[in-house]
Amino acid sequence: MAFIRVSSPHLHRPLSTNKVMQTVILATLPGLAALTLLFGWGSLINVIIASVVGLTFEALILKIRQRNPLPAIKDNSALLTCVLLGIALPPLAPWWLPVTGTFVAIVIAKQLYGGLGNNPFNPAMVAYALLLISFPVEMTQWVAPAALLDHGLSLGQSFSAVFNGTLLNGGTLFGSGTDAFTMATPLDGFKHKGALMADEYWQQNSAQPENIWQTWAIASTAFLLGGLYLLWKRIFTWHIPVAMLGSLLVMSLLFYGADASNYASPMVHLFSGATLFGAFFIATDPVTAATSNKGKLWFGAGIGVLVYVIRTWGNYPDAIAFSVLLMNFAAPFIDYYTQPRSFGHSKARKGIKNEP
Amino acid sequence: MIEFLAQHPVLAAVTGLLTLAALFGALLGYASIRFKVEGNPIVDQIDSLLPQTQCGQCGHPGCHPYAEAIANGDDINKCPPGGESTMEALAELMGRDPMPLDADPDTIGVKKVAYIREDECIGCTKCIIACPVDAIVGATKLMHTVIESDCTGCDLCVEPCPVDCIDMLPVETTVKNWGWNRPQGPNARFEHQVFASDRPFTTDGRAV
Amino acid sequence: MRLWDFHGGIHPEENKQQSVQQALVKAPLPKQVVLPLQQHIGAPAEPLVSVGDTVKTGQLIAQADDFISANIHASISGTVTAIDERPIPHASGMSDLCIVIESDGQDDWVKLEPIADWQNADSETLLNAIARAGIVGMGGAGFPTAVKARIREQHTIDTLVINAAECEPYITADDMAMRTYPERLIQGVQILSQLVKPSRCLIGIEDNKPEAIKALHSATKDTDIDVVVVPTKYPSGGEKQLIQILTGREVPSGGLPADIGVICQNVGTAIAIAKAVILGEPLISRITTLTGNAMTRRQNVDVRLGTPINELLDFAGFNAALASRLIMGGPMMGFTLTSDRLPVVKTTNCLLAPTSQEFPDPEPESPCIRCGMCEQACPAELLPQQLHWFAKAEEFEKAQLFNLFDCIECGACSYVCPSSIPLVQYYRFAKTEIHKEQEEAKKAERAKIRFEQRQARLEREEAEKIAARNARMAAAAAKSAAAKAAAPATSGASPVTQGLAQGLDEAAAKKLKIQRAAATVALKKAEKALTEAALDSNASPDNKAILEANHKAAQEKLAAIDQQLNGGAQAKTQAGANPQPAVATNPNGLDDAALKKLKIQRAAASVALKKTEKALAEATDENRVQLEATFKAAQDKVSDIEQQLGIASAQPASNEQSVAAPSADQEKILKQAKIAAAASKAAMKKAEKALVHAQSIGDTDEIAAKEAAIVTAKANAEKAADKLAALQGVTPKAPAAASHSASDATPETDLAAKQEKALKQAKIIVAATRTALKKAKKALAEAQDSKDPEAIKAQQAVVERCKTKFTGAEQTLAQLTSSDVC
Numbered sequence A: 001m002a003f004i005r006v007s008s009p010h011l012h013r014p015l016s017t018n019k020v021m022q023t024v025i026l027a028t029l030p031g032l033a034a035l036t037l038l039f040g041w042g043s044l045i046n047v048i049i050a051s052v053v054g055l056t057f058e059a060l061i062l063k064i065r066q067r068n069p070l071p072a073i074k075d076n077s078a079l080l081t082c083v084l085l086g087i088a089l090p091p092l093a094p095w096w097l098p099v100t101g102t103f104v105a106i107v108i109a110k111q112l113y114g115g116l117g118n119n120p121f122n123p124a125m126v127a128y129a130l131l132l133i134s135f136p137v138e139m140t141q142w143v144a145p146a147a148l149l150d151h152g153l154s155l156g157q158s159f160s161a162v163f164n165g166t167l168l169n170g171g172t173l174f175g176s177g178t179d180a181f182t183m184a185t186p187l188d189g190f191k192h193k194g195a196l197m198a199d200e201y202w203q204q205n206s207a208q209p210e211n212i213w214q215t216w217a218i219a220s221t222a223f224l225l226g227g228l229y230l231l232w233k234r235i236f237t238w239h240i241p242v243a244m245l246g247s248l249l250v251m252s253l254l255f256y257g258a259d260a261s262n263y264a265s266p267m268v269h270l271f272s273g274a275t276l277f278g279a280f281f282i283a284t285d286p287v288t289a290a291t292s293n294k295g296k297l298w299f300g301a302g303i304g305v306l307v308y309v310i311r312t313w314g315n316y317p318d319a320i321a322f323s324v325l326l327m328n329f330a331a332p333f334i335d336y337y338t339q340p341r342s343f344g345h346s347k348a349r350k351g352i353k354n355e356p
Numbered sequence B: 001m002i003e004f005l006a007q008h009p010v011l012a013a014v015t016g017l018l019t020l021a022a023l024f025g026a027l028l029g030y031a032s033i034r035f036k037v038e039g040n041p042i043v044d045q046i047d048s049l050l051p052q053t054q055c056g057q058c059g060h061p062g063c064h065p066y067a068e069a070i071a072n073g074d075d076i077n078k079c080p081p082g083g084e085s086t087m088e089a090l091a092e093l094m095g096r097d098p099m100p101l102d103a104d105p106d107t108i109g110v111k112k113v114a115y116i117r118e119d120e121c122i123g124c125t126k127c128i129i130a131c132p133v134d135a136i137v138g139a140t141k142l143m144h145t146v147i148e149s150d151c152t153g154c155d156l157c158v159e160p161c162p163v164d165c166i167d168m169l170p171v172e173t174t175v176k177n178w179g180w181n182r183p184q185g186p187n188a189r190f191e192h193q194v195f196a197s198d199r200p201f202t203t204d205g206r207a208v
Numbered sequence C: 001m002r003l004w005d006f007h008g009g010i011h012p013e014e015n016k017q018q019s020v021q022q023a024l025v026k027a028p029l030p031k032q033v034v035l036p037l038q039q040h041i042g043a044p045a046e047p048l049v050s051v052g053d054t055v056k057t058g059q060l061i062a063q064a065d066d067f068i069s070a071n072i073h074a075s076i077s078g079t080v081t082a083i084d085e086r087p088i089p090h091a092s093g094m095s096d097l098c099i100v101i102e103s104d105g106q107d108d109w110v111k112l113e114p115i116a117d118w119q120n121a122d123s124e125t126l127l128n129a130i131a132r133a134g135i136v137g138m139g140g141a142g143f144p145t146a147v148k149a150r151i152r153e154q155h156t157i158d159t160l161v162i163n164a165a166e167c168e169p170y171i172t173a174d175d176m177a178m179r180t181y182p183e184r185l186i187q188g189v190q191i192l193s194q195l196v197k198p199s200r201c202l203i204g205i206e207d208n209k210p211e212a213i214k215a216l217h218s219a220t221k222d223t224d225i226d227v228v229v230v231p232t233k234y235p236s237g238g239e240k241q242l243i244q245i246l247t248g249r250e251v252p253s254g255g256l257p258a259d260i261g262v263i264c265q266n267v268g269t270a271i272a273i274a275k276a277v278i279l280g281e282p283l284i285s286r287i288t289t290l291t292g293n294a295m296t297r298r299q300n301v302d303v304r305l306g307t308p309i310n311e312l313l314d315f316a317g318f319n320a321a322l323a324s325r326l327i328m329g330g331p332m333m334g335f336t337l338t339s340d341r342l343p344v345v346k347t348t349n350c351l352l353a354p355t356s357q358e359f360p361d362p363e364p365e366s367p368c369i370r371c372g373m374c375e376q377a378c379p380a381e382l383l384p385q386q387l388h389w390f391a392k393a394e395e396f397e398k399a400q401l402f403n404l405f406d407c408i409e410c411g412a413c414s415y416v417c418p419s420s421i422p423l424v425q426y427y428r429f430a431k432t433e434i435h436k437e438q439e440e441a442k443k444a445e446r447a448k449i450r451f452e453q454r455q456a457r458l459e460r461e462e463a464e465k466i467a468a469r470n471a472r473m474a475a476a477a478a479k480s481a482a483a484k485a486a487a488p489a490t491s492g493a494s495p496v497t498q499g500l501a502q503g504l505d506e507a508a509a510k511k512l513k514i515q516r517a518a519a520t521v522a523l524k525k526a527e528k529a530l531t532e533a534a535l536d537s538n539a540s541p542d543n544k545a546i547l548e549a550n551h552k553a554a555q556e557k558l559a560a561i562d563q564q565l566n567g568g569a570q571a572k573t574q575a576g577a578n579p580q581p582a583v584a585t586n587p588n589g590l591d592d593a594a595l596k597k598l599k600i601q602r603a604a605a606s607v608a609l610k611k612t613e614k615a616l617a618e619a620t621d622e623n624r625v626q627l628e629a630t631f632k633a634a635q636d637k638v639s640d641i642e643q644q645l646g647i648a649s650a651q652p653a654s655n656e657q658s659v660a661a662p663s664a665d666q667e668k669i670l671k672q673a674k675i676a677a678a679a680s681k682a683a684m685k686k687a688e689k690a691l692v693h694a695q696s697i698g699d700t701d702e703i704a705a706k707e708a709a710i711v712t713a714k715a716n717a718e719k720a721a722d723k724l725a726a727l728q729g730v731t732p733k734a735p736a737a738a739s740h741s742a743s744d745a746t747p748e749t750d751l752a753a754k755q756e757k758a759l760k761q762a763k764i765i766v767a768a769t770r771t772a773l774k775k776a777k778k779a780l781a782e783a784q785d786s787k788d789p790e791a792i793k794a795q796q797a798v799v800e801r802c803k804t805k806f807t808g809a810e811q812t813l814a815q816l817t818s819s820d821v822c
């Protein structure tokens, strides 16, 4: 009677990669729902286009690399990337934006680096940054909250807008005559407030019937909820989000405290733009983040500081993508210098050098 | 001076660059003295990478002579016992490009040990003379034997034996030196990953 | 009491209930047991029994062979039927040496020797009892307990920890042992604390064993042993982890618990200690959990070591069709068995046969997503994902920098890994490879040293040869000038010898340069060899006096005899080729190649000798004056050669001294003595021969002179023989001087070299005596031809003597050869 030989341990926790990814995708749903409610069908359409195209790309490239595409597709990692990218893109973006984006994310940023686990940069953010640089106009046109529009776009109208760039009534979504449908995001607006003082700007905007800030805060809170769910599920540890939000808070508090008339308040920084989405869904991407707990703190804090710096003094209104990518660069370095102190060692090893 | 430079921006730039260059040069020079690493002579470093089998397959009478030859520009791909890894280590050390090994690929990397079929040995002592590491003991007209722990598997004793009683056997796997093999990795085909089988097993854990 | 926590850890399903429903029972006695000689860490035990012996239960059958090793006892009474390689329970599924005992069904025990008054026994007695019983760590590792308990001798121990955590799922062997024998356990703990004298004594037990905790509480009521209940978390039963939980101290990396004043023993071990000391019972059985859903009667059994696992499985109602695998040990750290025809050993704490619902086949490995879950789970606070990465890329150095060797292979990381990466297998692979690399590096270093030593030796020998040759050539140049002037007759010899030299050169060319040098030297010497030494293949350079005396006597004699030997002188010069090489190589010695050459030369010499004899016979009496001149020249040459030989022999001697000074000295003295003995014998023989000649010629003056010479020679020979005998009495104690690798001679090579040398000597002696015998016979024939009754008688005596010597020598040789064979 012969039996199989396998190495110990023989027991495994029934939590596999695809379950992990699935859970993360689940956790984006509240945020996605909020976006759809607040900004119309655009985000959802983005996500759907990105997912379908992304999975196709993944399967194709794996075939070309002569790997079995099935397990890789089943692990849900490509799907997650596509969902995140779809959420990050502006709603009602023309269809080729998510398509180009997923191509960059899946083919270039992920598979060309060796597939899951080997990519040094967050694929969704690589795609986002590339699109932002290449198509700045399309990427910065964010639809106005549905509530602010006289008439929300129906699903059919949305699809038409996405695929034809035209509305059913013949008008175009983007371009000169589209101001009715798009407006600057709060961060963008604040950045381009020009000579106005902060409170003047607020006054102008709060004059609008529905406060755009509230809209963004609601979406952010939805993502926060999803993130807390993941924390509770122990999909990731608290270190990165807390460090990132903390450092952003500290930075904005410092400058806001010093000069409230020129700098945005911490609340603006935390609850507008992609801050919370980024903190819980982008920065925590384990593949590209730092490894040890201490390293994660540094990694998160670095993102927070960079976000603040780029938002305040850089050329782009939001900065999650660039900050995350920059810290991805730094992750291996952080890893080398933040190795935990192993059991039985008096101190942690720093760097890769041999101890004398 | 300042005004002069201000009027001639090109000159100013050149001066600035030159100053910087001089500064960094000085810094580097200082660093190279201050942090100088007292390394082994290069030959010893090379020698320490060679497997010390002393087989002469590299065309040199032993590893150290080959190390000297490499230091003098000989190719780094001549040592079959060292295999790919030694060649790569040499390439790294010497800052050269790795090159394919100059050897029969079947013979690379298999660890062997000489074994004398003792009842056939006529005690001619020829193998003793051939062995570069004195791993054979025996006396004239008496049976000879190989000290297994000292034999480097260099093959040199096989040829001189007039009655061909020396075999090169692969080093045996025993309970003592057995170890788990490297898992196949995520991209392996399924049947290679799971050893579920009621067929017998090879020692490296795969089903036959 | 304050408890600490350790980093990470996991909470797998415990699955312990299944096997604690039934009371502990004894497994049926096996019909046959297979006892591997190595069931522990360290050296395998050395068998004390042989096939066919009858043994009793508890009888010592294999003895610890090293400091770290353990005794093995018969676990059943019966007959030893085999001592051979059998498959053993090991992850590799390979075989190792085992003793097989066929039961006689009696279970007849040896008389046990309990220590009645163990409370007052001294530690040495207790330690001996533990060592005698062959107790090893029963938790899994199998480290010899007596060795561990001796730790007190080098470390200060303040805490004794008894590991009763048993954190692995499924296993309940310790749990059942504590429920069933709490008093035995406490006795064991008391013995241990008597040995280590700690200031506190803690039993660490996980809170999932309430019954065992209750039993322990009542058993420890009146003792100062603390039962500490710790939270259930895998791997709290790891030695280092339990120590941290209980004391807050961390065992340093690469260190022992003793380094932080703690010694840790397992429950099963403590019970075995109590049994060994109080009952005198050696370790021949253990408690093993039989569990897993592929068995119907999941329970704990007390089983004799060596029991075939398939018998146990049958006992537990095992259904092979249901089993997905068979595991020895627990699900986290146990290893799979590829067969059930394997024995239970000292470390078999559990046999687990899960169904494929319980333990499905492992998922295919998918890429690491660096989720960090492994890191959160690792009790050693490592970065498992980095280690895995390095192991996979075979970057072992980096893996070591990331403390690979602190990994306890607990499997927590693999357990949580969502990508189902067999992390532990990667680490095991990396560890094996690193060990292999280290071994190879060590071996390469040794090979390098040996190679360099050999190289140095060859160079040194070469240099010596060259020096000797140069000296000789200088002397030869001077000599040949003198010889040309004095004795034109001898010049004829040199072309011949040169030709010979070339011939030998060619033969030697295949060998090392040394030997070639030696050959040239020998042949050059031959050119100037002693004319008179023709008959004497053992002539010595070291006793010039005797040689000189010889030559004087011979010269006188020859002068007195006839004038005929003109041509004879030449022949003799050639014949002289032999003794010199023998002389030249003997001091250097032990070189096989030289010996071979010597033999060739001897053959050449015997040809030359025959020629000489023929020439002598043919010689007419003429020319006494010319003969005298020849001999003077020869004599000059002789003394010259003697000087050179003196140098040559001094050098090897000093060389040997540098290698192994004291023995080399003795060796040298012995050699000299032997040579002296041989030389004097030869002188005697020569004188005898001369006498025969004189007698055959009928010159009475000559006869008288010869007789006197023989008497002197005999006296000399006897003296030399005495000395030799005395020396030989001494030398066996001295180590052999020059083995092949004298510089790092191992005992074997020493022995081999010694034997080889003795053999060589014996052979030489046989050959010499044979020649002597032949010569004597020939002389006898000559004497008979001359019809001189006295001469015949004398020759007969000589022949007789030679015969005795020859047979003696042959016997010695035969003895040596036969001893070599066995």
Ligand code: SF4
Residues within 6 Å of the ligand: B050, B051, B052, B053, B054, B055, B056, B057, B058, B059, B060, B061, B062, B063, B064, B066, B078, B079, B080, B081, B082
């Ligand atoms: S080929 Fe043989 S002698 Fe040459 S370096 Fe390699 S091991 Fe040494």
Ligand code: SF4
Residues within 6 Å of the ligand: B113, B114, B130, B131, B132, B133, B134, B135, B136, B146, B150, B151, B152, B153, B154, B155, B156, B157, B158
């Ligand atoms: S025994 Fe033979 S194979 Fe081994 S080292 Fe010596 S010569 Fe080489």
Ligand code: SF4
Residues within 6 Å of the ligand: C367, C368, C369, C370, C371, C372, C373, C374, C375, C384, C385, C388, C413, C416, C417, C418, C419, C420, C421, C423
């Ligand atoms: S648990 Fe597995 S997938 Fe996650 S980091 Fe560790 S090795 Fe990688």
Ligand code: SF4
Residues within 6 Å of the ligand: C377, C378, C379, C380, C381, C382, C384, C406, C407, C408, C409, C410, C411, C412, C413, C414, C423, C424, C427
């Ligand atoms: S097996 Fe090693 S690396 Fe994995 S959790 Fe245990 S100690 Fe840590």
